[in-house]
Amino acid sequence: MSERDRKPGFRRGGGKAPDKGRESGRRPPWRDREASPDGPVILYGWHTVAAALANPQRRIRKLYLSENAARRLSDEKIDTRVTPEIVRPSLIDQRLGPDAVHQGLLAEADPLPSPDxxxxxxxxxxxxxxxxxxxxxxxxxxxxxxxxxxxxxxxxxxxxxxxxxxxxxxxxxxxxxxxxxxxxxxxxxxxxxxxxxxxxxxxxxxxxxxxxxxxxxxxxxxxxxxxxxxxxxxxxxxxxxxxxxxxxxxxxxxxxxxxxxxxxxxxxxxxxxxxxx
Known part of the structure; x- marks a missing residue:
């Protein structure tokens, strides 16, 4: 977390279909900014993303879901808070790499505040x-x-x-x-x-x-x-x-x-x- 993200205080604790260009294997509409301190926080995997969606202090910028993940979120009555983009799992693989176990969920979010x-x-x-x-x-x-x-x-x-x-x-x-x-x-x-x-x-x-x-x-x-x-x-x-x-x-x-x-x-x-x- 960069110094500019620090804030005082203490705390406890159906989307649009992808276009054909994205389906054809081109780079998806997100940039790899995980290494940049000014970029969004990258969250993936069921427990990680579900917990972020349940945290009112976490601002979700974008949410990418596979059809199965979107269905599971709906079945478990988890509010996505933003309109998700439904994508193929292969596009999330392309974003994260083949070894990432993402379970069809990827979110871009703001960093949480760092207490003093x-x-x-x-x-x-x-x-x-x-x-x-x-x-x-x-x-x-x-x-x-x-x-x-x-x-x-x-x-x-x-x-x-x-x-x-x-x-x-x-x-x-x-x-x-x-x-x-x-x-x-x-x-x-x-x-x-x-x-x-x-x-x-x-x-x-x-x-x-x-x-x-x-x-x-x-x-x-x-x-x-x-x-x-x-x-x-x-x-x-x-x-x-x-x-x-x-x-x-x-x-x-x-x-x-x-x-x-x-x-x-x-x-x-x-x-x-x-x-x-």
Whole structure:
């Protein structure tokens, strides 16, 4: 999300037939702007698009549907909010590539607003991502964050994937449920969170104690570093606590999205945030 898309505030959580030229294999009437910060957010797949349509804060610019997808939306009484264009699935394949599982739905939308760091709620758990660049991992973390009712995810404006395309698909609708707070300087944002009363816990294999032994409290910020590099030095130094995730098996490290799930489970359990807690 570009800086111009940032806005203050905090939140929780039958079309026309295509013409023959489009049917004949020519490039469809949309441009590939996923890589451009000024372009629309690209959303595809059933859960991703359905969640966006259900989110009143998400402005849908264009909606492309296969006949089957349009019928399913109608059967499930999901309001498309804009007049969709009915296209062949092959045209969506052409837009996204043959490996994208789009299920006959593609939407172009405006980015969601990025809340300011000082609007974070003073309870629950927040995740902080230190230059995690793989959109699959960030999308999976978003999905887990939604499952654990995480209040927000804080990430950097640079060295992080745009909230579009593969990330949105991997999040499976969670992009509409968990606010993304975009900051220019992560260490400065962590220092501000410390001042706000957050317990900031960096997760690192060289942490001084096991996360399960740390005296956790709310509001809690769990800070995750990129795979391979881990937490940057300044990030680690700004965290109030640096903890590790101890495991009994031969492999001692986890994929960052799996580590996020484990840390969230430990944090939510210790803080009494689980459903039966």
């Amino acid at each position: 760091i000082d609007t974070l709620p003073q309870d629950g758990i927040v995740l902080v991502l230190d230059q995690i660049t793989d959109p699959h991992n960030v999308g999976a973390i978003l999905r887990s964050a939604a499952a654990f009712a995480v209040k927000a995810i804080v990430t950097t404006a640079r060295h992080s994937p745009e909230a579009t395309g593969v990330l949105a698909k991997s999040a499976s609708g969670a992009l509409e449920l968990v606010p993304l707070v975009t900051v220019q300087n992560l260490a400065r944002a962590l220092a501000e969170m410390n001042d706000q009363g957050f317990l900031t816990v960096g997760l690192d294999s060289q942490g001084s104690e096991n996360l399960g032994s740390v005296a956790l409290r709310q509001p809690l910020a769990l800070v995750l570093g990129a795979e391979g590099k881990g937490l940057r030095q300044l990030t680690r130094e700004t965290c109030g606590v640096v903890a590790r995730l101890d495991m009994p098996g031969e492999i001692k490290s986890l994929n960052v999205s799996n580590a996020a799930v484990l840390a969230l489970y430990i944090g939510a359990s210790r803080l009494g945030l689980m459903g039966g807690g």
